[in-house]
Amino acid sequence: MxxxxxxxxxxxxxxxxxxxxxxxxxxxxxxxxxxxxxxxxxxxxxxxxxSKAELLRAVIEDVVDEIAEVLAGSAEVDRGLEHAIRQGLEAFWGALVEGGRELQLLQYELTLYALRTPGSEELARRQYQRYADVVAGWCRQAAQSAGEVTSVPFDRLARMIVAGVDGLILQYVSDPDDARAREAVAALADMAIGLAGVRPR
The missing domain is CATH 1.10.10.60 (Homeodomain-like)
Known part of the structure; x- marks a missing residue:
């Protein structure tokens, strides 16, 4: 060879x-x-x-990179924060969740592995920090481009969005129903926009 x-x-x-x-x-x-x-x-x-530990660490980083890249490219940030949240969540869901059950199951299994393996716990923390940073970035960019301000900090808004998406994904992989999931994603967008309290600067 x-x-x-x-x-x-x-x-x-x-x-x-x-x-x-x-x-x-x-x-x-x-x-x-x-x-x-x-x-x-x-x-x-x-x-x-x-070792298996080194291999799994590399896989976790690869999966997180893939999801973060899709998250980063999901939102249209030139039409205000409300549009960015609605469109970004819909685009992410369509790209990585519908039809992507195996990737989501793999992500959760690897997250639990990291949390249960001494010395790897930091991987799980960094995973969610990265997702929140990406979402906070496009929320900030969308609001600033439209001259908007929010009632809560962007990092808090982003963590709530990530938490909501995480919960919806777990429900979806447990009991897939595309129509119900799309309604839930729209409801999550409504809640996030309400939390944001978007107003002109």
Missing amino acids: PYIEAAVRRPQFIAAARSALAAHGVAKTSVRVVAAEAGVPLATMQYVFP
């Missing part, structure tokens, strides 16, 4: 790990299972990821 640098192998192995985790769950996914999924010898996998 020709030599391939670890930097090139790394994203390939993370993708293989995500596939294996989606199929088998965290408990049944080992470095050996991921090596088989990637079609490489175990020693090659262990050269890049010597």
Whole structure:
């Protein structure tokens, strides 16, 4: 087998790990299972990821990056905060939740793994901080572009939006109903806009 640098192998192995985790769950996914999924010898996998803990840390970071990137690109921030919240939530839901049940299940399973694994708890904290930072960023940008102010700080508004989305996702993966979920997303947007108390500067 020709030599391939670890930097090139790394994203390939993370993708293989995500596939294996989606199929088998965290408990049944080992470095050996991921090596088989990637079609490489175990020693090659262990050269890049010597332990399951290191591999799972990389997968968590990859999943968080993907979700944060979609969140960041979801909102239209040039038509005021109310529009950004409504449109951003709808776009995110359509892009990553409807039809994306496996990704959401994987995210929750990895979050619980991080919280239960000594030394990895910080990954879970950083995950939600990152989501909140992204949402606060587009709320701030949307309000500022329209000359608006809010009754609550953007970071508090963002954390409430993220908490609401999290709860709706758990309900959806437990009992998928697209029409009901869309109504719930719209209701969450109404509540977030009410909390924001948007008014002209």
